[in-house]
Amino acid sequence: MSEKEDNTYEVPIGPVHPALKEPFMIEFKLDGEEIVDADPKPGMNHRGIEFMGMHRNPVKVIPLSERICGICSIVHQHMYTTAGEHAAGIVPTERSRYIRTIMMELERIHSHVLWAGVAAHEIGFDTHLHFTWKIREKVMDLLEVISGNRVNYSMWTFGGVRRDITEDMLPTAMETLEYYEELYDKLEDIFLGDPSIKHRTKDIGILTEKDALELCGVGPTIRASGVKKDVRIDQPYSAYGDLDIDYVVPSRYGYENTGDVFSKTLVRLKEVEQSVDIIRQCLNQMPEGEIDSESNKAALLNKLKKADGEGVGRIEAPRGEAMHYVRFKEGKEDIDCWKVRASTYNNLATYKPMFLGEQIADIPIIAASIDPCIGCMDRAEIVNVNTGNKKSYDKEELHDLSVQKTEDMLGGIE
Numbered sequence: 001m002s003e004k005e006d007n008t009y010e011v012p013i014g015p016v017h018p019a020l021k022e023p024f025m026i027e028f029k030l031d032g033e034e035i036v037d038a039d040p041k042p043g044m045n046h047r048g049i050e051f052m053g054m055h056r057n058p059v060k061v062i063p064l065s066e067r068i069c070g071i072c073s074i075v076h077q078h079m080y081t082t083a084g085e086h087a088a089g090i091v092p093t094e095r096s097r098y099i100r101t102i103m104m105e106l107e108r109i110h111s112h113v114l115w116a117g118v119a120a121h122e123i124g125f126d127t128h129l130h131f132t133w134k135i136r137e138k139v140m141d142l143l144e145v146i147s148g149n150r151v152n153y154s155m156w157t158f159g160g161v162r163r164d165i166t167e168d169m170l171p172t173a174m175e176t177l178e179y180y181e182e183l184y185d186k187l188e189d190i191f192l193g194d195p196s197i198k199h200r201t202k203d204i205g206i207l208t209e210k211d212a213l214e215l216c217g218v219g220p221t222i223r224a225s226g227v228k229k230d231v232r233i234d235q236p237y238s239a240y241g242d243l244d245i246d247y248v249v250p251s252r253y254g255y256e257n258t259g260d261v262f263s264k265t266l267v268r269l270k271e272v273e274q275s276v277d278i279i280r281q282c283l284n285q286m287p288e289g290e291i292d293s294e295s296n297k298a299a300l301l302n303k304l305k306k307a308d309g310e311g312v313g314r315i316e317a318p319r320g321e322a323m324h325y326v327r328f329k330e331g332k333e334d335i336d337c338w339k340v341r342a343s344t345y346n347n348l349a350t351y352k353p354m355f356l357g358e359q360i361a362d363i364p365i366i367a368a369s370i371d372p373c374i375g376c377m378d379r380a381e382i383v384n385v386n387t388g389n390k391k392s393y394d395k396e397e398l399h400d401l402s403v404q405k406t407e408d409m410l411g412g413i414e
Contacts (some may be wrong), residue, residue, distance in 0.1 A: 008036055011360075015044045019122060019364035022374035024138045026351070026367065028362060031112075038355035040348050045378040053338045058084050058158070058304045058328070059297075061285065065324075066152050068340060069376045071114060072317050074107045075339070076376075077156040079313035079324035082237070086311025087328045088304055093293050095157070100285040101239040102313075103155055104107075105144065105275040105282075110139045111318035112268040112275075116191060119265065122364040123200045127188055130411060135183055142176045143171055157296030160351030165286070173283065177276050184273055191265050198262065205354040205366035207259035215349040219320020220271065221348075221370045223249050225262040226257025231316035236399035243281050248274055261369045268371075299309055308331055319371045342376035 014025035029037035030330060034055035035375040038090040049068055053061045065080035066073035078100060084090060090101075120128035140150045147153035147163055156159050167172070191197060212222035222229060228247040231329040232240040250263045257263065294300040308330035312321040318345045320343035354366050384390075 001124075001334075007031065013363060013367075014041075016379065019367060021161045022048065022117070022372075024061070024372070024374045026355075026363075028355070028363070029362070031360050033361070035358050035360065035363070038352050040351050041385070042348065042374065042378050045374045046224075047173075047375065050338050050340060055332050056319075057301070058088075058326075058335055061338065062156060062158075063152075063154055066156075068156070068342070069373055070150060070151055071111050072107065072319065072373065072376065073104050073152045074155070075315050075317040076324070077153075078104060078238075079315050079322060079340075080338075081156045081158055082313030082315075083311040083324045083326035084304075084328075086313070087309045087326050088158065088299075088307035089309070090159050091293060092160045093290050095164075095289045096233075096291045097190065098239045098282045099165055099291060100303070101163045101243075102165065102279050102282045102308070103143070103153065103161075106139055106143055106146075108275045109272050110136055110143070111371075114270050115268060115318075115368075116187070116265070119261075119365060119368050120191075120197075122368045123197070125197065131190070132219075132267075132399070135180075135290045138176050142172060145172050145211065150395040157292060158300060160290070160292035161330075164291050170283065172334050173279070177279060180272065180276050184269075186350050187269055187272070188223050191269060192262070200362075200365060201260065201265060203258070203260050203264040204263075204358060204362050205261045205264075207350050207354050209257065211353045212350065215353075216323075217370075218343050219317070219319070219363065219371075220248075220264055220267040221320060221347045222259075223247065224257070224267045226251060226261030231314055231321050235314065237315065239282055239285075242285060243278055245274070245278060261365055264369045287403070296400045304328065305333060310361050315374070321349065324378075325392045329392045340376075344370065344371060344372045344374065344377040347372070348377070407412050 009030045011028045011030055012025055013028060015023040023043065025041040027039045027041060028035055047053050049064060053064055056064065059065040062077060062081060066077040094108050113132050117129040117132035120132065143153060144150045146165055146169060155163055207217065207221065209225045209227055212227050213224040226249050227323050228249060230247055233245055233247060248267050250266055253266070253270060255263065255266060300315060307328040310325065310327040312323055314321065316362050320344045323341050325337070325339040329336040358366060361382065
């Protein structure tokens with residue numbers, strides 16, 4: 001901590017800090033306890049997944065894509081396969097569209113319930129953390145029944161899904177939906193009715209509708225400010241175009257669209273309720289038929305090798321709009337280009353107006369309010385600090401740099 005001439009202090013939070021679940025830094029300027037400036041500093045959690053993907057054939061990238069995020073693994077797999085389907089001219093079956101929608105909404109329930117627990121932990125309510133993490137087990141159990149896995153479900157393939165939702169799974173699915181319907185009032189009472197939580201979340205971390213639009217935020221972060229944007233409604237994909245679904249904004253439920261932490265909590269809890277309804281609609285309307293339009297895998301690989309085009313997969317992830325870009329070149333076995341833009345990339349810009357004027361004690365809950373996923377978002381580039389020039393390195397150059405750096409470090413050791 002260093003004192004400045006204008007009596008403000010610079011305090012870095014991160015990249016390792018109890019309030020942060022991933023390596024990330026925000027540099028704050030404080031006037032006493034008041035935040036007068038905030039500067040997010042990402043770039044400390046780059047894993048090179050896009051680079052690895054471009055050295056694999058398109059099918060082998062499917063399981064890699066869902067490892068971009070442990071909580072939003074389905075949505076990344078969906079965006080990647082959808083982009084690949086667009087590039088290769090592959091059309092998924094109708095039944096698979098509904099199964100995909102069900103799986104994505106189950107993951108939305110999982111993500112939002114988990115977030116509620118993390119948010120409670122950030123303001124010292126660990127009883128709520130343990131309660132929410134207990135009830136999320138139910139949706140994880142259902143995901144395991146359908147896919148065989150509780151995390152990283154390996155459900156998607158080009159042309160559809162790898163596993164069906166069979167008749168014998170329906171009783172478990174309906175029991176899970178009823179479980180969350182019965183618990184919903186308790187969730188609302190805990191997070192929206194508790195006076196202490198209200199005190200820690202109302203009028204804290206406000207993002208106005210104007211700032212939300214100008215800074216291009218996405219998802220619950222901006223719907224809490226009253227911005228009616230949701231890819232599921234604006235540009236429907238999978239089965240969403242066949243369903244009755246509306247924007248979840250606070251004013252729809254009799255609250256003000258203030259954009260504070262309380263409003264962001266409200267939106268996520270209401271989206272849990274909405275997801276249950278969407279899944280019910282899908283189960284009731286799901287058509288019969290095949291779950292995979294490309295069941296001949298040898299023919300699929302041949303089609304992908306002959307593909308020469310590009311595609312975009314766009315989705316409303318639990319954290320907001322995200323997308324994948326894929327490019328194939330005919331005769332090239334590996335992907336020619338793969339780029340990912342996750343929701344947190346957009347929402348990072350909304351931090352500054354949310355932090356300004358708030359107290360240092362509110363930093364953890366405001367930081368958590370956008371549900372940041374640094375692993376999804378982070379990128380890295382090499383910048384010469386003296387000239388500002390940027391450079392890209394290929395695989396061989398990175399290897400040579402690593403070897404040279406190791407030799408330099410060990411040079412003085414006998």
